[in-house]
Amino acid sequence: MMKHTVVVVDDHNLLSQAIGGLVDSFENFKVLYTCRNGKELIKRLDHPDDVPELVLMDVNMPILNGIETTEYLKKNFPRIKVLALSIEEDEAVILKMLRAGARGYLLKDVKKIELYNALLEVLEKGFYHTNTVTKILVDSLTEDKEKETQLKDREIEFIRLACTEKTYKEIADIMHLSPKTIEGYRNNIFEKLHLRNRTGLVIYAIKNKIFIP
Amino acid sequence: MMKHTVVVVDDHNLLSQAIGGLVDSFENFKVLYTCRNGKELIKRLDHPDDVPELVLMDVNMPILNGIETTEYLKKNFPRIKVLALSIEEDEAVILKMLRAGARGYLLKDVKKIELYNALLEVLEKGFYHTNTVTKILVDSLTEDKEKETQLKDREIEFIRLACTEKTYKEIADIMHLSPKTIEGYRNNIFEKLHLRNRTGLVIYAIKNKIFIP
DNA sequence: TAAAAAAAAGGGGAAAATCCTTTAACCATA
């Protein structure tokens, strides 16, 4: 019986070993080799014997990351199916990865049986998506989320000021706007980013490098 | 005429060059050499010819920072006078540096004339302090600032919770305290740290690594 | 140029945060 061929691409040594081992333990799958980043993978694909059916691809890698690598594969090796593997649960990242051509998106703490199902389904049906990922996909289609979530210049300006000890009234003065307009800004941003209050906004701004303390 | 000997210790190449140039331009001062960190300086001091009268010391350096280096000099080369040079305007840092034995504390955007005066005064009077630094010094003596500024364990715990979207009432529940007590905590902390509101507290906590977003 | 969309502003009200003062309970220890 011919085993399905798999390549694991992940810069985290321990994890790629573990995942490789898991895949090898499935009787109808075989790990050809593992790579530390996209560049390494692309190099190896020069040899026809090294071209797998499926790539388990980490998203966050140095040199050439999962998104870029997947885009490259879609262009140059369209028959290779990419299954993304990541700790990132960030919607934007998941969307980028899927748009780049990934056939599925697994979180790294995936259970053995789920990994197996994912591998099989990707080969048979061409895709595998958990409920979470499906929901994100649907949402992104139905309400043009990215565009609406995009922060405008003036909003960014406001956020930076909100990361200080100034009151909204003071911020309004600085931005030459009415306090009521500032409230509007704040309310829009809260809704866009699913925030409850200013503290959440400050943390968000710092996490996303809008404001650097 | 004998020129006064100076060594510049700063890991920022450009800046140490600039400062060195400035010092050399004073007719009665001469830069012996520059170092990138405290370790380098200590090594060079083995040679008696390399022992200067005065060291212009950066506070933030890798390997061996300004405070540790100044402490070492106080112990082993008490005749070398240290003039601290930093972008840090943090009270605690300034105090540490002075306690370590620095004879003065200059901000890096110091003007030429002020640097000159500082160098002269340190050599002649033994110290040079700007108004700002003097005030900090006085304050630290009069009201035992350090001890009172020290945050207690429970306060740290509170601060971490304040860096979330929780209301004070929710925080009170979590900490098994009355909301009024939580208010007390907050007020004490605001006063200690000269803060106006929760936003300021969040920024402070992140800056000081009490809360890592 | 009229219609649509986005930006700005407003009113009102409830909740939360801020500020100030005072009280209660509990220790330590002189």
Added chain:
DNA sequence: TATGGTTAAAGGATTTTCCCCTTTTTTTTA
């Protein structure tokens, strides 16, 4: 056992924030 120090808690007043919902003004676009 009085004394003072610390921590916890409360009352009351004021400001700021947050949340609806509506209106006006400006800009964009069909």
